[in-house]
Amino acid sequence: MNHSDSVGIVVPQSFAFDTPLRLQNGSILPHFTLMVETYGRLNADKSNAVLVCHALSGHHHVAGFHSPNDKHPGWWDNMVGPGKPLDTNRFFVVGVNNLGGSHGSSGPLSTNPFTGKAYGADFPLVTVADWVNSQAMLADRLGIAQWAAVMGGSLGGMQALQWAIDYPERIRHALVIASAPKLSTQNIAFNDVARQAILTDPDFHGGHYADHGTVPRRGLRIARMMGHITYLAEEGLGKKFGRQLRSGSYRFDYDVDFEVESYLRYQGDKFADAFDANTYLLMTKALDYFDPAKAFGHNLKAAVAGTQARFFVASFNSDWRFAPERSQELVQALVAAKKPVQYVALQSSHGHDAFLMDDTAYMQAVRIYFNNIAQEFGA
Amino acid sequence: MNHSDSVGIVVPQSFAFDTPLRLQNGSILPHFTLMVETYGRLNADKSNAVLVCHALSGHHHVAGFHSPNDKHPGWWDNMVGPGKPLDTNRFFVVGVNNLGGSHGSSGPLSTNPFTGKAYGADFPLVTVADWVNSQAMLADRLGIAQWAAVMGGSLGGMQALQWAIDYPERIRHALVIASAPKLSTQNIAFNDVARQAILTDPDFHGGHYADHGTVPRRGLRIARMMGHITYLAEEGLGKKFGRQLRSGSYRFDYDVDFEVESYLRYQGDKFADAFDANTYLLMTKALDYFDPAKAFGHNLKAAVAGTQARFFVASFNSDWRFAPERSQELVQALVAAKKPVQYVALQSSHGHDAFLMDDTAYMQAVRIYFNNIAQEFGA
Structure with missing residues (x-):
């Protein structure tokens, strides 16, 4: 981890909130915890803070390493660091594990104060708007009246958009990358299959698998394998694996024939060992439910009017899960509402995952955008 | 079932073959059975026979009804019948359940002569080439030296192509619809997820679920739900379901929120109750393995040269599982090999399933093509 452009060793911080949080489903979280990492320094007038929102399987560990021997940096380490597109020499960057997450923030693995046991499946289905409200409380705690920017890809981009709608005075820039103003029917369908794989796993036990000493590994594995295919593009998959056979000839059984099978099963296994199933379920629901135009008569222009x-x-041409057309819907609504928007239609063979990758034009576009933001406060 | 354009009540016929069939995996089927339906009449010089090959979940029951109260006709009843595009007043049409199927032909549900019990998972992994060989034996039995045409969509189209390659003198026309000369990496990946869902279902028992009195219903259901999404197009799904909610508002639990979820789960349940898991597994393998160019140095032009x-x-613009580009690969190879080919790029919102649907231009194109074939033998 000896990288001069790394934020280096970082220590997550836990913030406890005792103010009750009213959720969109009508219930109340009497108190909650958010797990947070920050990089860079908040400037004197607190005008250089950037909130980085995570997607389905992300968390607060955006950049840097947790120990000198840590092999894997944070999930957006290529984007965030000294001299990187989101430059921590100039910006104070905040990463937060969302409510319902399983990386230290209040979620299914936390203790339910009413029962003294882990919430498990009883943790409420939180929404993007709920997350934004909890993030606003975090901003208050950090003394940040207004974010220089809120940024995210996919589900993270939805949070950036929701911030701009719900807290118009607290956000100067919203970076919405590989995202959409709402999921398509096909996306909802894929999410439901993923959920059904988990919900019908006999080890799921209605979400109380911890009480049974089990983990719905099979379901989580299948959900991730399927999801993973949809995050990639045929172009990238084809280039990487094609129809390459592991042993050179067909096996005529159900073990690994094609290299892509080996890759996918590995991804599924890894995820199933590391990720909490209840969190996966509720994250996909937050995706499905996101639809800020709904409260404005299904009129997106009206939703962004304020x-x-x-x-x-930004969108990526090979991203078929969050296709460029979906980003363009948002852009068109913003233009119709006479709002300032810069849209970058990027080329990439990486599909939806492109927002996590290093495509040059993408990195350059984000870098230039943040350079311009930095000039606003003279950094 | 009172339709003047229906072939009416049909009776499946079982054909037993005692000649051993050598399979591509090296094993031998000492004897086997094919379940068959025929429609129309074979003409005197036996020049009007058309073989209809089925796809992943199809069978021999292509058209007509099995009883006066039968609610559902055969799977391609809109295509095959008196006065229909494949006109049974002029053609003798043969439908066959492929080897490894679970609708009466030898397959996992048949008795293994070596054990006296059902094959289950021990039924060999048959390939498209194996099917074509068995279909050639059926043609011999029916006295058909040469098919006027072999026709199929998807996996069925692969059989038509394989016929043209393996038995060039026995087929005058090959209709290859919504198909591909080989699966893409993404297609193989989706198939593997489907298989893993079944193989890891605790009720699968290594494929010997019958011995355990179980059915890997969960896995089969998930496989079908996922498959179903990929056979449809977002355009069609969006038109039909959009983000329509069953109860008008979000439930905040994992029961049915969106109508598309209800539809998909229903499709999954229906399939899991009706289809044999071992057959599903081996059919997907036949898809993955199909690659006629492989034996010709991966040169498709060379593969079709003979x-x-x-x-x-024919291809459909919204079909992303077997995209038009994949049909065009075949067309380009045929053109390069100076073979006669008519290519129709059709518009449809039905995705891959379009080959089973009634889009006017599609039906018209097939009708005209068969009209021209009929003129060859003066019908």
């Missing part, structure tokens, strides 16, 4: 942020919207 | 059939190739 925003004050400037928008950066 | 064909004598005229080709009809």
Whole structure:
């Protein structure tokens, strides 16, 4: 981890909140915890703070390493660090594990104060708007009245958009990358299959698998394998694996014939060993439910009419799960509402995962955008 | 079932073969059975026979009804019948359940002569080439030296192509619809997830679920739900279901929120109750393994160089599982090999399933093509 452009060793911080949080489903979280990492320094007038929101399987560990021997940096380490597109020499960057997560924030693995046991399946289904409300409380705690920017890809981009709608005065820039103003029917369908794989796993036990000493590994594995295919593009998959056979000839059984099978099963196994199933379920629901135009008569232009942020919207041509057309819907609504928006239609063979990758034009576009933001506060 | 354009009540016939069939995996089926339906009449010089090959979940029951109260006709009843595009007043049409199927032909549900019990998982992994060989034996039995045409969609189209390559003198026309000369990496990946869902279902028992009195229903259901999404297009799914909620508002639990979830779960349940898991597994393997160019140095032009059939190739613009580009690969190879081919690029919102649907231009194109074939033998 000896990288001069790394934020280096970072220590997660836990923030406890005792103010009750009213959730969109009508229930109340009497108190909750958010697990947070920060990189860079908040400047004197607190004008350089950037919130990085995570997607389905992300968390607060955005950049840097947790120990000198840590092999894997944070999930967006290529984007965030000294001299990187989101430059921690100039910006104070905040990463947060969302409510319902399983990486230290209140979620299914936390203790339910009413029962003294882990919430498990009883943790409420939180929404993007709930997350944004909890993030606003975090901003208050950090003394940040207004974010220089809120940024995210996929489900993270939805949070950036929701911030601009719900807290127009607290966000100067919204970076919405490889995202959509709402999921398509096909996306909802894929999410439901993933959930059904988990819900019908005999080790799921209605979400109380911890009480039974089990983990719905099979379901989680299948959900991830399927999800993983949809995050990639045929172009990238084809280039990487093609129809390459592991042993050179067909096996005529159900063991690994094609290299892509080996890769997918490995991804599924790894995820099933590391990720909490209840969190996976509720994250997919937050995706499905996200639809800020719904409260505005299904009129997206009306939904963004009150925003004050400037928008950066980016899409990737091979991303079929969050296709460029979906980003363009948002751009068109913003333009119709006379809101400032910069849209970048990027080329990549990486599909939806492109937002995590290093494609040059993408990195350059984000870098330039943050350079311009930095000039606003003279950094 | 009172339709003047229906073939009416049909009776499946079982054909037993005692000649050993050598399979591509090296094993031998000492004897086997094929379940068959025929429609129309074979003409005097036996020049009007058309073989209809089925796809992943199909069978021999292509058209007509099995009883006066039968609610559902055969799977391609819109295509095959008196006055229909494949007109049974002029053609003698043969439908066959492929080897490894679970609708009466030898397959996992048949008795293994070596054990006296059902094959289950021990039924050999048959390939498209194996099917074509068994279908050639059926043609011999029916006295058909040469098919006027072999026709199929998806995996069925692969059989038509294989016929043209393996038995050039026995097929005058190959209709290859919504198919591909080989699966893409993404297709193989989806198939493997489907298989893993079944193989890891605790009720699968290594494929010998019958011995355990179980059915790997969960896995089969998930496989079908996922498959079903990929056979449809977002355009069609969006038109039909959009983000329509069953109860008008979000439930905040994992029961049915969106109508598309209800639809998919229903499709999954229906399939899991009706289809044999071992057959599903081996059919997906036949898809994965199909790659006729492999034996010709991965040169498709070389693979089709010996064909004598005229080709009809059709693709649908919204079919992303077997995209138009994949049909075009075949067309380009045929053109390069100076083979006669008619290619129809059709518009449809039905995705891969379009080959089973009634889109007007599609039906018209097939009708005209068969009209021209009929003129060859003066019908």
